[in-house]
Amino acid sequence: MLSLPNEFQPAILPPAAVEQPVWWFVFANGQLLVRSVDEKPELPLASGWPFAKWPPVRRLYLGTLHGRPCHAAEVTTTPPPGWAFENLRSLWAQLDEALLGVAGHALQLIEWDRNHQFCGQCGTPTERRAEERARHCPACQLTAYPRLSPVVMVRVTHEDRILLARAPRFASGVYSVLAGFVEAGETLEQTIHREVAEEVGIKVSNLRYFASQSWPFPHSLMMAFTADYAGGQLQVDGREILDARWFASDEMPGLPSPMSMAWRLIQDYLTNHH
Numbered sequence: 001m002l003s004l005p006n007e008f009q010p011a012i013l014p015p016a017a018v019e020q021p022v023w024w025f026v027f028a029n030g031q032l033l034v035r036s037v038d039e040k041p042e043l044p045l046a047s048g049w050p051f052a053k054w055p056p057v058r059r060l061y062l063g064t065l066h067g068r069p070c071h072a073a074e075v076t077t078t079p080p081p082g083w084a085f086e087n088l089r090s091l092w093a094q095l096d097e098a099l100l101g102v103a104g105h106a107l108q109l110i111e112w113d114r115n116h117q118f119c120g121q122c123g124t125p126t127e128r129r130a131e132e133r134a135r136h137c138p139a140c141q142l143t144a145y146p147r148l149s150p151v152v153m154v155r156v157t158h159e160d161r162i163l164l165a166r167a168p169r170f171a172s173g174v175y176s177v178l179a180g181f182v183e184a185g186e187t188l189e190q191t192i193h194r195e196v197a198e199e200v201g202i203k204v205s206n207l208r209y210f211a212s213q214s215w216p217f218p219h220s221l222m223m224a225f226t227a228d229y230a231g232g233q234l235q236v237d238g239r240e241i242l243d244a245r246w247f248a249s250d251e252m253p254g255l256p257s258p259m260s261m262a263w264r265l266i267q268d269y270l271t272n273h274h
């Protein structure tokens with residue numbers, strides 16, 4: 001999972017004196033610095049910045065995981081010998097799940113911090129706040145907080161079939177549940193009704209909350225629902241959705257990544273309909 005582990009305690013300012021080694025979540029171009037030890041990826045663990053000849057361009061304190069301080073940093077150059085940058089998706093099921101969750105958090109904060117160095121209203125350089133996770137403009141007082149983009153996802157079923165659809169960006173043969181970004185002013189329920197109508201031309205009812213998950217590519221919050229088919233003929237928009245079909249549990253197509261919320265929604269259906 002890419003969501004923050006419950007054992008993580010966020011904080012803005014680091015503890016004054018640190019004698020124990022701390023975790024370093026080091027990024028370049030959105031990828032995490034790891035080295036392979038016994039074929040398992042490992043993060044830098046050191047009480048201070050571990051690469052003296054390789055200064056970070058950005059540093060952020062994150063908080064503690066199991067009481068151990070966690071720092072995020074951004075670098076721009078190639079890694080020291082023995083270290084490599086890896087995509088978070090490729091580290092899934094390899095890196096410890098709690099560390100992966102903190103890495104997703106760190107990635108979003110590093111990107112947000114870099115993208116908000118100047119005030120969006122007046123262009124003055126912004127300053128980090130000590131009391132909250134925010135960047136503040138000293139000239140016009142505008143405050144920028146880390147951004148989240150809410151996305152709803154819905155599993156529509158009808159009798160003993162599940163609706164799955166193909167978007168142009170999917171790998172060949174892969175179908176998934178419908179999803180869409182929440183528009184300004186919409187409720188989650190309105191987004192679901194609008195997206196389902198726009199993308200596949202049907203109506204749904206009985207919306208029920210399923211679960212949520214952080215998806216830090218780059219800053220989504222996935223909120224999953226289930227729904228029942230309530231009328232209309234499947235008709236894809238041909239742009240966001242290329243094909244949509246009702247699948248029985250014994251004739252499933254290729255499915256999205258097991259690290260995704262979509263996979264959990266589909267797997268839950270299969271567990272209860274075999």
Ligand SMILES: [Zn+2]
Pocket residue numbers: 119120121122123124137138139140141142
């Ligand atoms: Zn300003």
